[in-house]
Amino acid sequence: MRAVVFAYHNVGVRCLQVLLARGVDVALVVTHADNPAEAIWFDSVAALCAERGIPYITPTDPASPELFAQVRAAAPDYLFSFYYRHMLPAALLALAPRGAYNMHGSLLPKYRGRAPVNWAVLHGETETGATLHEMTAKPDAGAIIAQVAVPILPDDTAHEVFGKVTVAAEQALWQVLPALLAGSAPRLPNALASGSYFGGRTPADGRIDWRQPAQVIYNLHRAVAPPYPGAWTVIGEETYTIAKARLEVRSARDFAQNLAPGLAVADGRILGIGGDGRVLHIHALLNGGRAVSPIDLQHALATHPALPIPPKKGVEIQ
Template sequence: MKPLNNSATAVVFAYHNVGVRCIQTLLARGIKIALVVTHQDNPAETIWFESVAALCQERNIPFITPNDPQSQELLDQIAHIAPDFIFSFYYRHMLPVKLLELASRGAYNLHGSLLPKYRGRVPVNWAVLHGETETGATLHEMAAKPDAGAIIAQTAVPILPDDTAYEVFGKLTVAAEQTLWSALPGLLDGTFNRLPNELSKGSYFGGRKPEDGRINWQHTAQQVYNLHRAVAPPYPGAFTELHRKQFVIVKARLSDIPAANLPPGLHVVDNVILGVCGDGHTVRIIELRCDDKTVSAKELQQLCNAA
C-alpha cells in the first residue's frame, strides 16, 4: 500500500522493539517525523531489543536522549516544531500535559495491554504472571494519568499456556504495528472514534524488580510456573536459594511427576530436577543455572548430598 497523501508532522517518544516498529509504521504511512526522543541504553540492563537510536541514524531522523522529558528546554524545542501529532511508543517516562498540548491534532500512546486492564508498567509480564490467556495493544489518547485517555484502537493476541513474557512480547510488537497501521488513516482524516477507557473496570500495576522473581515454593505449581514464564530470560529469571547458592530457572514446564512426599523446594527425582510446590504438584526444571553456568541434575544432587 502506498503512503497516505498527507503532510502531517510528528514528534515521537520511543524505545524498545515497539518503538522501532511503530516509527517504521509512521514512515510507511507518509508521516514526517521531525524529532524522536529516546533513552540512552542502561549498561546495567540486558539489551535484547532493537535500538530506536540506531534506526534514527539509519533513516536520518533527528533524535535526542534527554534525561528529563519535563525540562523547559525540551518543551521549547517541541513548541518550535509545532507538530500535528505526538506519539509515545514504549517510552519509559510520563509526559507532562503542557507538552501533550503542543500537538495540534492530538497526543497518542501505544500501550501493551487491552486497556483498561494492566495500566502502568511492564503489562506483558504482569499479564503472564496472573495467568491471563489474552492481552494486546491499545492506542489511546494521552492524559495526565497513565494509560487513562480515550481508546482509539485495540488488537488482541493470545497467551498460550507455555508462552513466556518474551514470546508474548513478540506477538505484542506485531499487534502494536497492526493497531497503529489501522488507526492512522482515521487519525489523519479526523474520522476516528474515541471509546471510553473505563478505569474502574481495569487494573493498574507498577514496575518489577529482579528481587520480585524470588520463588515462594509454598505457592501452587501453576503460580510458580507463571512466575517463571513472566520473568524467564532475557528477563532476570525466577530464582531460588539452596545451601547459600542462588539458582535461576531458565526453562521449565508443569510436570505430572508426583512430589513423593518431598517438602517444597528444589529436588532431584530419577535424575530429573523438580520444583516441589505447596499444592503437592511439581514443576519440571529443564534448564537451571547457578553463577551463569548450567547445573545438571547430577550436580544438584551432589550439592544436596554434600550439604
C-alpha cells in the same frame, strides 16, 4: 502531518516504521540512551533514526525546559509515545494540537502501568494485546483509539508474548492511522473502574515461594524467564535461577521418594515441587550464569537444604 515521536524498544521501532510508511513527517524522535547495566535484547530506535536520517535526542528529564523548547520548535501536529519509559508532562502534550497518543502493551483498561506483559503472564491470563489511546496526565487513562488482541498460550513466556504484542501494536497503529490523520478515528471509553493498575517489577520480585501452587510458580517463571532476570531461589548462600521449565502432569506422589516443596532431584532430573504437590520439570537451571546439572544440585541440596522462603512483594496498585 508532522509528528514528534517518543519511542524505545521493539514497539518503538515498529510503530515508528508504521508512521514513516504511512507518510507521516517525523520531525523529531525522543528516545533513551541504552543503560549499560541493562541486558539490551531489543531493537534500537536510535539506530533506526540514524539509518533513516531522522533527528533524535536522548534527554534524561522529560520535564526539562530544553526538551519542551525542542518539541515546540518541531511544531508537531501529533505527538506519539511508543514504549517510551517516562510519563510526559501535560505541557508537552499540549504542544500537539491534533492530539497526543500512546501505545500500551495490554488490553486497556486492564494492566495499566508498568510491565503489562509480564503482569498478564504472571496472573495466568489467556489473552492480552496492544492499545493505542489518548494521553492524559493520568497514566494509560485516555480514550481508546484502537486495540488488537493476541493469545497467551499455556507455556508462553513473557518474551514470547511480547513478540506477539509488538505485532499487535504495529497492526493497531497501521489500521487506525489513516482515520486518525483524517480526524475520524473512534474514541472509545477507557473504563478505569473495570481495569487494573500495576507498578514496576524488579529482579527481587522473581524470588520463588515454593509454598505456592506449582501453577503459580510456573506463571512466575514464564513471566520473568530470560531475557528477563528469571525466577530464582536460594540454597545456602547461592542463588539458582530457572532458565527453562515446564509444568508436569505428574505430581510429587508419583515419584519414589518423598519430595518436599522446593528444588529436588528425582529420576535424574531437576524438579521444582510446589506447595500443592504438583511438579515443574526444570530443563535448565543456572547458578551465576553456569548450567547446573542434577548431580551438582543433589550435592548442593545435601549440604544446604532449600527452604520455601516467601518472595519480596513487588509494587502493586489496584
